[in-house]
Amino acid sequence: MRIKVGFQGVPGSYSEEALINYFGREVDMIAVREFEDVFSELDKNTIEYGVLPIENSSTGAIANVYDLLNRHDYYIVGEICIKVSHCLMGVKGAKIDDIEEVYSHPQGLEQCREYLSSHRDWKLIPYRNTAVSAEYVNEKGSKSLGAIASKRAAELYNLEILAENINMNDTNYTRFAIIGKEMDKSESPDKISIVISTEHKAGCLYNVLKYFAENNINLLKIESRPVAHTPWEYYFYIDYEGNLNDITVINATKEIERNSCYFKLLGNYKKHVDDIEDEGLLCKA
Amino acid sequence: MRIKVGFQGVPGSYSEEALINYFGREVDMIAVREFEDVFSELDKNTIEYGVLPIENSSTGAIANVYDLLNRHDYYIVGEICIKVSHCLMGVKGAKIDDIEEVYSHPQGLEQCREYLSSHRDWKLIPYRNTAVSAEYVNEKGSKSLGAIASKRAAELYNLEILAENINMNDTNYTRFAIIGKEMDKSESPDKISIVISTEHKAGCLYNVLKYFAENNINLLKIESRPVAHTPWEYYFYIDYEGNLNDITVINATKEIERNSCYFKLLGNYKKHVDDIEDEGLLCKA
Numbered sequence: 001m002r003i004k005v006g007f008q009g010v011p012g013s014y015s016e017e018a019l020i021n022y023f024g025r026e027v028d029m030i031a032v033r034e035f036e037d038v039f040s041e042l043d044k045n046t047i048e049y050g051v052l053p054i055e056n057s058s059t060g061a062i063a064n065v066y067d068l069l070n071r072h073d074y075y076i077v078g079e080i081c082i083k084v085s086h087c088l089m090g091v092k093g094a095k096i097d098d099i100e101e102v103y104s105h106p107q108g109l110e111q112c113r114e115y116l117s118s119h120r121d122w123k124l125i126p127y128r129n130t131a132v133s134a135e136y137v138n139e140k141g142s143k144s145l146g147a148i149a150s151k152r153a154a155e156l157y158n159l160e161i162l163a164e165n166i167n168m169n170d171t172n173y174t175r176f177a178i179i180g181k182e183m184d185k186s187e188s189p190d191k192i193s194i195v196i197s198t199e200h201k202a203g204c205l206y207n208v209l210k211y212f213a214e215n216n217i218n219l220l221k222i223e224s225r226p227v228a229h230t231p232w233e234y235y236f237y238i239d240y241e242g243n244l245n246d247i248t249v250i251n252a253t254k255e256i257e258r259n260s261c262y263f264k265l266l267g268n269y270k271k272h273v274d275d276i277e278d279e280g281l282l283c284k285a
Numbered sequence: 286m287r288i289k290v291g292f293q294g295v296p297g298s299y300s301e302e303a304l305i306n307y308f309g310r311e312v313d314m315i316a317v318r319e320f321e322d323v324f325s326e327l328d329k330n331t332i333e334y335g336v337l338p339i340e341n342s343s344t345g346a347i348a349n350v351y352d353l354l355n356r357h358d359y360y361i362v363g364e365i366c367i368k369v370s371h372c373l374m375g376v377k378g379a380k381i382d383d384i385e386e387v388y389s390h391p392q393g394l395e396q397c398r399e400y401l402s403s404h405r406d407w408k409l410i411p412y413r414n415t416a417v418s419a420e421y422v423n424e425k426g427s428k429s430l431g432a433i434a435s436k437r438a439a440e441l442y443n444l445e446i447l448a449e450n451i452n453m454n455d456t457n458y459t460r461f462a463i464i465g466k467e468m469d470k471s472e473s474p475d476k477i478s479i480v481i482s483t484e485h486k487a488g489c490l491y492n493v494l495k496y497f498a499e500n501n502i503n504l505l506k507i508e509s510r511p512v513a514h515t516p517w518e519y520y521f522y523i524d525y526e527g528n529l530n531d532i533t534v535i536n537a538t539k540e541i542e543r544n545s546c547y548f549k550l551l552g553n554y555k556k557h558v559d560d561i562e563d564e565g566l567l568c569k570a
Contacts, residue, residue, distance in 0.1 A: 036402075057516035060348050060509075064395060081516075106391055106411060110349060117321075126391060126411035173516050205507070206491075206498045213491045221519070222490070223509055224345075231342035231366075231458050234506070 006030045006038045006047040012153035013131035014084055018176040019051040022080045033128070035065055039072045042181065049077070050179045056084070057173040059107045061223050066237055069177070069266055070195050070225075076267030078178035079191075086112055086148050086167045089134060089159040094143040096162050101125055103133035104148035112148055115166040122146070134159055175272070185244070189268040191220065192253070193239050196260035197227060205236065208259050215252040217242055235262070244268045291315040291323045291332040297438035298416035299369055303461040304336040307365045318413075320350055324357045327466065334362070335464045341369065342458040344392045346508050351522055354462070354551055355480050355510075361552030363463035364476075371397055371433050371452045374419060374444040379428040381447050386410055388418035389433035397433055400451040407431070419444055460557070470529070474553040476505065477538070478524050481545035482512060490521065493544050500537040502527055520547070529553045 005027050007015040019029055030047050032038055038050035052065050069076070086108055090099060099122060102109070106126040109116065116124065127133045130149035137147040138157040146162065147153070154161050198205050212219045220239040227233040242249035257263040290312050292300040304314055315332050317323055323335035337350050354361070371393055375384060384407060387394070391411040394401065401409065412418045415434035422432040423442040431447065432438070439446050483490050497504045505524040512518040527534035542548040 055511075057511055058513055060511050063345050063348075124413075126413075128409075128411075169514050171514055171516050175517075205504065206494050209491050209494065219490065221509070221517075222507065224507055226340075226342055226345045228343055229454050229456055231456050232460075232506075 002026060002028050003049065004028045004030055004047040006032055006041045006050045008032055008035050008038060008052070009129040010131045010135055012134060012150060012156040013129050014082060014150060014174055015051055015053060015176065016131075017150070017152065018053070018080050018082050018174070021082060022051065022078065022176075022178055023049075035068055038179070039068060039074065042072075042074055042179070048180065050074075052177050052179060053174050054079075054177045055175045056107055056111065057171060057175075058167065058169045059110045062107070063225060065177070066223060066225050069179070070235060070264060074179045074181060075183045076177045076193055076269050077180040077182075077184050078269045079175060079272045080178065081173045081175045081272050084111070084167065084172045084174050085150070085165050086130070086172075087151055087154055087161045088115075088146050088148055088163040088166055089137070089154040089161050090146045091137065091141055091143055092158065092160050094146075094160060094162065098143040099146040099162070100144040102146040102148060103127045103136055105130050105133070108133075108148045111167040111169070111172055114168040115163070131156070178269070183265075183267060184269055187243060187245055189243050189270050190241060191239060191271040192242050192244065192249070192268050193237065193266035194253070194256070195235050195237050195262070195264045195266060196256065197233065197235050197262040198259075199261045204259070208256050211252045211255045211259070212240060215248050217249065217252055237266075241271075242268075287311060287313050288334065289313045289315055289332040291317055291326045291335045293317055293320050293323060293337070294414040295416045295420055297419060297435060297441040298414050299367060299435060299459055300336050300338060300461065301416075302435070302437065303338070303365050303367050303459070306367060307336065307363060307461075307463055308334075320353055323464070324353060324359065327357075327359055327464070333465065335359075337462050337464060338459050339364075339462045340460045341392055341396065342456060342460075343452065343454045344395045347392070348510060350462070351508060351510050354464070355520060355522075355549060359464045359466060360468045361462045361478050361554050362465040362467075362469050363554045364460060364557045365463070366458045366460045366557050369396070369452065369457045369459050370435070370450050371415070371457075372436055372439055372446045373400075373431050373433055373448040373451055374422070374439040374446050375431045376422065376426055376428055377443065377445050379431075379445060379447065383428040384431040384447070385429040387431040387433060388412045388421055390415045390418070393418075393433045396452040396454070396457055399453040400448070416441075463554070468550075468552060469554055472528060472530055474528050474555055475526060476524060476556040477527050477529065477534070477553050478522065478551035479538070479541070480520050480522050480547070480549045480551060481541065482518065482520050482547040483544075484546045489544070493541050496537045496540045496544070497525060500533050502534065502537055522551075526556075527553075
């Protein structure tokens, strides 16, 4: 039986590309409409794993994916970064001058902000997904419509590339989390993700962070997200180095949990290090 | 001469409401298309101040506004929080069952996620601004189109309210920054915003944060945003309590600057405290 893996979007999306890079082509790929649907498919046992974009190196966190990871009880079991290179595309025969409306994911538009700022007359329409935008332009068939998506999406939806590599940063990567039902408890993971909140009144983020420094643990990232129903209170999503079989890491993690008023372990998994720099934020004390 | 103040959107937007709450009605209100245009109007001296949404209590930071504040050299001179209560609206005579497509700002859609999840057949179209969505539905005049925006937008664009207060949190606030050309150097500000990055290799966020604890300074918020062109390196946007005429605050700020590889003072301004809780994250050491 082949493994079933879910992703948001349609064929040609960057999520599908991440899925193929991580799992190879010998799996069943299940495309769903919204990020949340990846979690409902896991609930229904129709997939074993999901692939979700979590952060782009130019435009930052995919905030609602962070919220969903906290809300649902699955684990991050892996990650993969892929290089994102956007193209502007239109129907066959369209020219740049024909374009009036451009569809893409909000982060796609944002990543191409500099290019788009020289076409201020274009109406920019944020859309669900880059590849869905390409599919839409193909469906509508009008020369006045453009999409910003991958080269592969242009091929799949029979569109013509009007401008290539239009993102403002050459180093434009998106990091995807692989989620599954079981924690990886083996020795191979080297990265841990947790969510905490500190007490609102006597709360002390600093007092929690000190356990990383004291235990020589490298903090990789902090992301803050609002706590619903409590204005201006935050969840902190913290990534750090370590394996949960290591006694120092276990003890530091316990101290962090003890000093937080909310604590959730999101997973222990292997960091994806390709040719991308990925260093710590904290000195090892 | 009346003061000229810029905001993004059209009449009926929450930004305009924040502007009126902060400055009153006796100012000239200049509506611009994009957040960035607020900065170009300041550059051109066509406005003296700008009003920009910076954070929502349910859905978090308005990330590109953070990036713009860092990129441009203006100061935060004030802030104001307003309660955001969304309505679903359509053209006069439209019924809920007629709706097929719903337009709103991506955060508007996200804030109404629970309500919208019971209408999975609706096509959700993220749009530039909530009030622009209402204006668009009015222009198109079709009963199949809905917008999520404020009650005031419904009145202004002659739309019928189909469902009221559909955001999932009753406590749904948006915080707006007031930006201007000069730092407020008076004694009245009690909140400071800075952006820092710590060195990538030997970098130490913890070593910077300790100056807040050591000096008894209350840290209010940390937000991380990517550094362009350098994957997985971050700017930290830090809000803390204090006035820059106070010697302890001056010294702590200097230490933070000295220990950061990038430092920018975004402003010193009066915290908006209404009936909204707003406490520190850090214990006062």
